[in-house]
Amino acid sequence: MTTRAKSLLTIAEVLDEIDVPKSTFYRWLHTGRGPRSLKLPNGKRKIRRADLETWLRGCEQSAA
DSSP, rough: OHHHHEEEEEHHHHHHHHTTOOOHHHHHHHOSSSSOOOEETTTOOOOOEEHHEEEEEOOOOOOO
């Protein structure tokens, strides 16, 4: 597997990592609240590792 392929995550891999239901994640994608994603010609979605990390940093909250 090449480095480029390792940097692309499947939706299942992202769901395992962030521990949310598939329906919630797709709702986030469709409402623009999820990480940037790629829609491949075969209809599958992939998430770049860098885009997921950037999105997660944006979700961080400081202690109140």
